Amino acid sequence: MNVLLLAANRQSFSNVEAIGLNLKQELPDLNLYFLNTQELYKQYYALDHQITPLQISLKKKTTSSFYLSGWLGKIRMVLATRSAIKKTPNIFDVVIAGDLGVLEYLAISSIQRDSQVYFIQDAILLWKEKRDLKKKIRHVLYGFKSRFSKCDLLFCSGEVTRKNLISSGAEPTRTFAVGIPRFDEVKYSSKKPKGSYTLLVIGEAYSWHGLSELEEKQNAFFEFIDEWGRNNDVNILVRKHPRDFNEYDYKSIQFIDGTKESLQESIAKCNVTLSYALPSTVMFEIVKDRIPVLYIKDKDVDYRKMECNEIFFDLFYWIDDYNSLNFSHIQKALEFRYKEKNIEQFISVQDSSHNIINKIINDIASRNE
Template sequence: MIVIIDRKLSEAEILQVNGFFKTGVSCFSTGNFFDNAKELTVPNNFHEEKLNYFLNFVVNFPHRKFNEKTFNEIYKYNEIKLFYYHKFRVFHNLKESFVFSEFLKSNFNDNEFVIYSDKKQLNDFFPENYKITIYKNKTNYGKTSKYLTFFKYAIFVFIRYFSGLFTRYNLKNVKHIFIENSKPIKLLNKNLNIKDNNVVFPYIYDKLNKDSIIFNVIDIPKFYKDLKFKKYLFVSSRKNVKTFFYEKAFINNFSFKAYKNIKKQINEINNTLTEIINNSQINNCEKAIINNLISLHKTTVFYLIRYESVKRFFAKNNFKTFTATDENGALTKGIVDAAKSAKIKTFGTQHGGIGKYTLSYILSKNDNLHEVIPDKTFVWGKYWKEFLISQGNYPSEKLQIVGQPRTDIIPVIKSKINTEKNIVLYASQPMSDLDYKKRAAVDILNVAKQKPDIKLIIKLHPFEYNGYDYYNKLIIKKNLKNVEISNDDLYLLIAKSKLVVNCFSTVGAEAAYFYKPLIIIDYKHEDLLKYINTKIAFGAYNFSDLNKLTVEIINNNLKPEKKDIDNFINNFAYKIDGKVSDRMLNTIYNG
């Protein structure tokens, strides 16, 4: 028997592991979780190899056959192929479990494991001849809290519905719909005043014609988290264009008959999937993916109710185009599918960096493109188009290079904002690897501690809902006085900064748009977005690198070559000319 410790242990669990250890059982730990355990580390090359295997497995999973039918033929609602609603989630739910299980199977001859880990469905990835006992961290969100949040969400839906009733719409004249599916963030407007605005379409919304409308969609909350009511959820501040809340379309077009039919079909599908698991000769990856999809059945029902309601809404009107961002994501895909069913031309918009693990944009060669992607997708530059063609299996005619919409404000900012010589900007981001996130946070804060003459600004990502508390605790613990947590406009912060530091996000590219020195924290030597490879960034592979590079850049001893940044912009952002929105709207309005 082997004991594997992959998370922090409770006091009772420490006693339990001590009991194993005293009987001579070998104990291994992936972190500092148990003093007497041997270190266990998954090598980077092994991790990448297995991750790539699982990625390809997930991408091609809809076309695997079970009982003479492809999975797409089994897992569908009418003509809607449901796997594409969950593909991204399935991959991220299970990828680390697959890699970890493969590592344990390949490195230990023993087939009996006691594992302390919170990795999802880890047990599914082991063959039946293995004896696996898994202890998960006991987290009790509480039924009372869950039901209270659900009750608040119901109130939230009806408030948005009734607020929509007091806004007069003349939908007969509306031809073009633009989705708004993310919370607003602080952005600079054309007068360089900071206002709440959309992160992807900030300057497009300001230029919409009178025959356009914004379709505001908010995702369902996570019911183990508190649901907070914010003004932007119920009131639109825009005066040039009206905002139509999705809840009005949902409630006015909800069909209880359709709901019952959806539940019936999903239950039948789940029964079929369960039979496949119980009666078919399937492998462990197939079993894990199918089990994960079964566990998501309530979410599937919600997405389909949304699809049916919006489909009826679209059918009652005469819309010509529907423009979305995160168009292949679960929140939006049902609405895109509803638009297609109503013969509305659909547009997608690149909203972030795209890599091989961005499964929303990675297609199988066997996918039916009409079922999977919009009629046209706007991309930022040549590199992204070539990537989507070669790696994502997109056809060239479905893609159009326009530039990055948010850069339209950059020419204005650069003409009015000066660099402050001591500011270091750390752009934080959500990460599934919490150890990586903490290590990066601690390292950048230690740089600030060693260099009190710099001012470190931590810019929170719009979706880091607990980001302020996370970093504030670390700052207080280190007693730092030269660190500030900011929600200000990212471009304003970049313009003021002497140096930008990031792990792997589009902020790295945005630093290049301003010709700012950039450090990428890259502990795994992955260079996921190729900023280091394209020479617009310097790689920091440990704290020593980060500290040394920061000092050299602040002291003007190190900076990227202008020609490298010029080349990067040409490939990744097309043009920083303030006319991206115009190029997009010209295509949408004029075909």
């Protein structure tokens, strides 16, 4: 049996790799292949020796996402992805996708005959998908169907994300809230640094998504927290998102390359993690493992439209505006305790890899009967 692992970023790669290698333990004759659409953006991964890479070749690499590239750039990426699929002589029996955008959808379309397709949604989806012009154009590329139409089973973090996937076209009976595989084995140290306090800011890649206004706000926040840290004798670390290609120059902020240091290592260096504006999937994982989080709201974000907004702010200590930040907020974040039943709505605490593997094996078996 030939299995194609398909992913477009480091986080989703971790998910499909974990599932692929666990699946191979159950089915030793299985052959694993990996197509990295992120290779277009100078992102590479060290593969397990049991996984064969498929190469996407472009003479010119880019640091822009597919969706922000011009039409010529988009066409080059599509052709390069299809070429990578056609160069392999293998027919794939199973596709395990960690992303499902245009490139991944076209890759699956290029190989799908009787292939079974399983999709693992990495990000926690808090808002319903908007039907803007770009989404309508993609809908045409998907053949006027949901992008999930080719998926046999879909897996996601929790019920909040499951509801939003279903509202975007996922089949309810084939969509399961099971957690996120890449977090299954993550254990955070309860030991905290001694001496002066250290804050870890979780950075976002807003420019990657074309969110220039939010990028400007994040830069303004970096300027504020840089000065605030110096004035309050607090060490400031910023963990850069793997897709943040910006260069920063601040007097006292230490930037951490998210591609070179694990989240566990970053967390071990701080007393409190700090998140601003839009919540990230990493933030929920940190909260789940009872690591203190201070969340700073953005006045321009309409949190009322967020799924389960009534329990969202019960998960961590938060303030309305970073300009009001003071040392007492750090202390209160350290003392804050959330209700465990609330976090389950966003990210399941069960062993997601085990559940996903069982469902995939059962689905494969049912097709072969």
